[in-house]
Amino acid sequence: MAASGPPSPTPENQAFHLNLQHGHKDLVQAIAFNTYGDRCATGSVDGKIRVFNRHRDGTWRLCDTWTAHGGEVLELQWLPATIYPNLVASLGIEGWFRLWAEDPSAAPGRRFCGAGRSSGGGRPAFDTRSTTRAPYRSFSMKHNDDTRQTHLALLATDGRLTIYENDQPDNLAEYTSIDDFAICPRPSRGEEVAFKVRFDPNPDPCYTALRAGVTLDALGLVVAGMDTVKVYRSRDVVTTSYGVPQTQREFYLAADMSSAHRGLVRDVAWAPGNIRGYDVIATACQDGFARVFRLETPYDENDGKSWSASHLLKTSKTHPGAGGSTSAVSAASAAAAAAASATAAAASASASAATATALGGAAGRDAAAAAASGAGGPSPTKDETAATNTTAGTATTTIPNATTAEKRQPPSQQQQPSTLSASLAKSSGNQTSSERQWTGQEGQTQHAWRELSRLDSHRTPVWRVDFDDDGQILGSTGDDGRLVLHRQTPDGSWAKSSELAMVKARMAAP
The missing domain is CATH 2.130.10.10 (YVTN repeat-like/Quinoprotein amine dehydrogenase)
Structure with missing residues (x-):
């Protein structure tokens, strides 16, 4: 069996003795x-x-x-x-x-x-x-x-x-x-x-x-x-x-x-x-x-x-200088872009619906329906909403000290704070609030x-x-x-x- 590392420069068959006068003037x-x-x-x-x-x-x-x-x-x-x-x-x-x-x-x-x-x-x-x-x-x-x-x-x-x-x-x-x-x-x-x-x-x-x-x-x-x-x-x-x-x-x-x-x-x-x-x-x-x-x-x-290596050996080496892939960053970028696009479309749909409602009558109702259809088609289901919240949660830094009520909730139902809030929380001088707690967020085991x-x-x-x-x-x-x-x-x-x-x-x- 090959050695796991380079050989020691000293012989290994000798007994180990450490009997020396260290020469320090104190303990x-x-x-x-x-x-x-x-x-x-x-x-x-x-x-x-x-x-x-x-x-x-x-x-x-x-x-x-x-x-x-x-x-x-x-x-x-x-x-x-x-x-x-x-x-x-x-x-x-x-x-x-x-x-x-x-x-x-x-x-x-x-x-x-x-x-x-x-x-x-x-x-x-x-x-x-x-x-x-x-x-x-x-x-x-x-x-x-x-x-x-x-x-x-x-x-x-x-x-x-x-x-x-x-x-x-x-x-x-x-x-x-x-x-x-x-x-x-x-x-x-x-x-x-x-x-x-x-x-x-x-x-x-x-x-x-x-x-x-x-x-x-x-x-x-x-x-x-x-x-x-x-x-x-x-x-x-x-x-x-x-x-x-x-x-x-x-x-x-x-x-x-x-x-x-x-x-x-x-x-x-x-x-x-x-x-x-x-x-x-x-x-x-x-x-x-x-x-x-x-x-x-x-x-x-x-x-x-x-127990195959394809399932076990998962790395996220996306740190600068780590030499790993950037698939996680690309996925996060795509998720952020999709979230921004959906937010803009929803805002546009809300404005169009409000204008159509102000016009009144059947024309207003038709315009409101058209605006909703153009913004994203049918309304998302509960499963789709939960999946969207979970995906967005992986792209933001979470505050480590979740409250007791948040700890009892499933990870998909916890409120995901913004990156700015997390940065302020990490740089805060309040030591009690900066203690890390188990929150069940994405990536925690x-x-x-x-x-x-x-x-x-x-x-x-x-x-x-x-x-x-x-x-x-x-x-x-x-x-x-x-x-x-x-x-x-x-x-x-x-x-x-x-x-x-x-x-x-x-x-x-x-």
Whole structure:
């Protein structure tokens, strides 16, 4: 069987040992490995990032160190090795998100901080911070090798989530905001906060989600804000700007797992390996439990579809630079033109009928009938009216926070607001009103979740959870100083398999 990716530059038959003196002058707060596991980046409270390389003899040697932030480094993430040059992203407690690019030709100590966008040293390839007073506290990045698009999600302490998109890997500074909304109410002043965001690490949605209607290029996000956990999916909406239809991404609420938690949610993780037909999500909660959830998309067996690629692999790559077809835009343009023509004809018919009625008599009635016939023939039936409303609804952006009465109505009966109203709603400063809710609009797919396991191995507040690259092992850490590993049992539940205790030991000088 052929390898799924390029081979690792280091031998795989050697045992993995990470026993190094990191050299930081303060506590190490973040650590991240690259795709192959042969590069390690550490971030400390002193604001410095150090990169280590694993050599063929199994030893780890320092590659580069630089001051990345003015305060502690909260999170680190390596971008896929398919992107050149090597990139590592960091987030500091001051709220700055920074992207560092490696220059292999530079001298040691200047490889990451020297290849900046200006002649000055220590400048990142890209950086950004929140436009409000609330700093960023979590981020996640995802790169698609097929579309060459890189997406960045940033979560601030006021509960606002911002998603950026870059479709030019050669230009690292070009990130465009594609969506911005609130995931929870703004915390009170002085209240302890907890925020975390993670992308779906799988290249594509699982096959059952594709069968249920999720497009092949849809993005998935799991977000933890305070004591809430929510899953968002992206869909394509067609908007009209200056008479030109355009397609853009918009995220909708797919699942809400908040009812299962009784405290602040410190961490979330989305498991790789969705070939199983459903997704697995884990959370770390302050109430002492690490929870594992199963996320699936129910579908109708009698929907007339099959498991063939022609029915499953549906894409809507109509974004600028995505390289996809423009059939959706053309269809939306035709629908908009038809709606405009029908509106003009109806207005003309109304004016003609009013004039004929003013004339009076049989001639007036004949003129009114002729005007109605010329406007569109016989009056449309209820089915035709509903179909027209549904078609028009797909060509406009919808307000995310529908009222309770609108939520109970079928999608075809909901009032479709105009594009201008939706744009004003998205740019509104009212965070409560900008929270995304399930509305059943075109392109939204209902998700279902259930709790598989509630793990209490730590019996103390759980701080972090994460899966391995195959999604078969779940690791969790808590206040007890132990790393507990869990595996899935044949009945679908998760159970403790092993643990690693952390103890202090005196190390000999090299």
